[in-house]
Amino acid sequence: MTFEDFEPLLSRAHAHAHAFLGGLSQRFVGARAGREEMMAALDAPLSRHGEDPAAVLDLLARNVERGASACAAPRYFGFVIGGSLPVALAADWLVSTWDQNAGIHVISPLAAAMEEIAARWLLDLFDLPRESSVGFVTGCQMAHFTCLAAARHGVLRRAGWDVETDGLNGAPRVHVVASQEAHITVDVALRYLGFGTSALVHVESDAQGRMRADRLREILPALQGPVIVCAQAGNVNTGAFDPLREIADATRVHGGWLHVDGAFGLWSRASTALHAIADGIELADSWATDAHKWLNVPYDSGVAIVRNSTDHHDAMTSAAAYLVQTRGAERDAVDWVPEFSRRARGIPVYAALRALGHDGVADLVDRCCARARQFADRLSVEPGVAILTDVVLNQVLVRFGDEDELTRDVIAGVQADGTCWAGGTTWHGRAAMRISVSNWATSEGDVNFSTDAMLRVYRSLREKRAAASSR
Ligand SMILES: Cc1ncc(COP(=O)(O)O)c(C=O)c1O
Known part of the structure; x- marks a missing residue:
């Protein structure tokens, strides 16, 4: 293998990327083609002997203009979709080039160090407890899964039950409380974790979409056994923040675990002007956010943060004889995320934070x-x-x-x-x-x-x- 094997294709990809980015802010913003047009352009029987790689790249590039939205463009206001900062995109290209499996330290001390540092920077930026542990996951959905797995472990451990060994059969019932306005990914994470959506107790929200803390205070005393409360920093429709300090106080009085969905809202912590809106967020036990939203790094990049690193570690860690794991001496990402093999997705986060600063x-x-x-x-x-x-x-x-x-x-x-x-x-x-x-x-x-x-x-x-x- 020599560089000459790669060079023509990478130059071609660079030219295609150049053309795409050059037209991004002027082009029609939505996707113009539907399935029919895309299938007509792209579908073919799987060939026996393959095709010219350059022609394959050209085929992809020829169809991006009509088949993809310009969701990284400055006039795309759908969902909550950040663009890509130039430095983050460029770092992401390098991540693909380096092709690191960032699951364990021994394969990539570089990726492990960048994730360790980016984790520390994020805790500083968000002003969250510095002892918290951080996992770089695919998105907020998996950040919820990770945080709520740590929560499940933590609340059941305190109730004398080891859920990682004994599962949920026969475990004390865990009640999960969230506002009517909780993002659907919270429900999905609860399903993945075996709670079922019937474990979810809904709290009314107000006209802005904020959880009503007075209703939460009425609901909590009626719940026997372990409790997890899910609050929100940034309603997906209105951007409103739940009254986090009041919710944290009520949850603490009840001995529960407070998880915060800050998919985009957690980034408000960087802003002095917005500091008041998230008052009390630092009192929670876990936080989920997305770097692919407001840090504007390319997909897919979520962040799971857990105050009690032992609960986080014990819910996620895996070990096998053939792996060279450092058992905490160095950062092995498998201890903090659900994935085993994984992309070094902390690297664009590191690059974006280093380039932007607080x-x-x-x-x-x-x-x-x-x-x-x-x-x-x-x-x-x-x-x-x-x-x-x-x-x-x-x-x-x-x-x-x-x-x-x-x-x-x-x-x-x-x-x-x-x-x-x-x-x-x-x-x-x-x-x-x-x-x-x-x-x-x-x-x-x-x-x-x-x-x-x-x-x-x-x-x-x-x-x-x-x-x-x-x-
Ligand atoms: C408030 C909120 N929570 C969770 C999510 C899910 O994030 P992801 O799509 O990265 O899994 C979103 C996505 O828009 C969101 O706005």
Whole structure:
């Protein structure tokens, strides 16, 4: 094997990446093609002898423009999708090039050291207990799984039960409490962990989507046995934070474990301006977040943080005779994450944090929040357009007119227009457009351009409806 084996293909890939990135901020933002077009372009019987690798790369690149959304582009406001910082993307290329199996230290002291350091930086950035342990997982879904596995271990250990050895059969019943507004990935993690969704006790939330701490205080005393409370720092629709200090106090009085879903909201901890919103978050026992959201590293990159590192370790660790494990002397990632073999996904996190520094992350977060307020300010002056909840972070919920159908049509019209992309949701039973600003590159001009497109679509639909009803 020589570099010459790789060079032509890597140069080709570089040229394709160059073309893609060069057009990213101008192109139609959504995906234009559907399954049919993509299958027609890509499907073929598996060939016997393979094909020219350069032609395969060209085939991929030829179809990305129509078949993929520009979700890394500055005018993509769907879901909560951060773009990629140039340094994080470049580091991610190196991760693929180096092809490290970052499961155990002996294979990659480099990856292990970067994850150890990035873990420490994250605890500093979030101002969370420095004794906490950190695992770099695929996303917030697996961060919940990891944290809640540690929680399951911890609360049952305190109840005299070793769940890792004896499983859940015959174990004391664990109650899990979460707000009605908890993200679906919390339910899924509970399913994976064998609790079943019937273990979940729902707490009402308020008009902004925050858990009602008064209702939690009423519910907890009625629950016998181990309790895990799941709170939220950043509602997926509104960006609202649960009252974390009150929830932490109530959970502590009851002897429970508090887990926080901070998929994007935990990054607010970097910002001085936003510090108050997450007051009390440091009192929790575990925290889940995504670096692929607000740190803007490429997919897939989540982070699981657990205050009690023994519970974390004991829930995750695995050992086998053929592995060269250091038993805590060095960092073996298998002790902190569900995966065994794994990508060195801590490296782009390290690179992004090193390049940005604390103030750079704060600036990224603050800029996105300012752009979200800009959306709300520009849209709310239009007659008939309503901003449904307080804009406290990077999320904006918008209604166009009184009928759900009009809001849904505006969303479809905006997606078809292609200037920007925003998705839909249902908020308190009514249709709403959901705007999430999570990309380092989104400028004031992007927001102006996008709100112009939204209002253009809205006005045109409103006029058509008015003309139709006057006929
Ligand atoms: C609040 C919240 N929790 C959890 C998740 C799940 O994150 P992931 O898709 O990285 O698993 C999301 C994703 O949007 C989210 O917004």
